[in-house]
Amino acid sequence: MNGNPVIPEIKLANVVPGVAPVNSSEKGVNETFVGLIQTSSDELRAYIKVLDARQLVNELICSTLGRSVGFPVPEGFLVRASTSDLPESGILAKLGGEALIFASADVGRPSLKRRLTEDGAQFLASLFTTWKQWDVASIFDEWIANSDRHPGNLLIENPDKVWLIDHSHALTGPGWTAEDLVPGRAVGNQIADNCFPRLTLPERMAVRAKAVQLSSVFGLVPPESALAACHAAQLLGPSDLGAVRTFVGERVGKLFDLVSARLGIPNMGV
Secondary structure (H helix, E strand, O other), rough: OOOOOOOOEEEEEEEEOOEEEOOOOOOOOEEEEEEEEEEOOOOOEEEEOOOHHHHHHHHHHHHHHHHOOOOOOOEEEEEEEEEEEEEEHHHHHOOOOEEEEEEEEEEOOOOOHHHHHHOHHHHHHHHOOOOOOOHHHHHHHHOOOOOOOOOHHEEEEEOOEEEEEOOOOOOOOOOOOOOHHOOOOOOOOOHHHHHHHOOOOHHHHHHHHHHHHHHHHHHOOHHHHHHOOOOOOOOOOOHHHHHHHHHHHHHHHHHHHHHHHHOOOOOOOO
């Protein structure tokens, strides 16, 4: 990313009739459907997830942040939905029959979970020797405090591009409170846990240098603009909104320490 980032606004959308539940190989813990959504200017295929308020906000914020810095995160949408759109949704029925939910553009790639099922666990090891941006993805997950980057949350296009999806458990977890959002708080990081133990010391130093580089990139994203772009003020109260703004902004300055600690390298200055 060169210069000031362009903050992509989350578009509002409606469900097009004909949406269906995902098949069993793509099913996660949340109610998920696949089909068409309609924005003010376009109609596209998307994965539609019925989430509680915290998880909805997490998805919207992380979609905005990831795309702001040019990462391969599918475009996210804030969707108006009712039980007439998704008659098989038990959650919508409990919410009174209608709610705002999340949709993620379908990028047409299989999940790593499916590839692991097809090709065996050895594929996981080979992925991290060929995926050129795994270190970038691990540092992004450190920024957004996402401990849920399991195989089903990676969509492989090629060794240069692996899509990062499903951020409902970011910001320290799916049920965070304002008190949880401590900028320097360490949370799990599945990519780092898989990859860092395999690294030599020079490789570890290179990852730490990458954290410094990416901190400069992330720091160019104004938290206020990102939160406005994803309609967070309409979904969060003032206290929670302020906590998220502080967390996103100040965590950038903590990344070097967080990554250094995860790498097992004492922080003795950059």
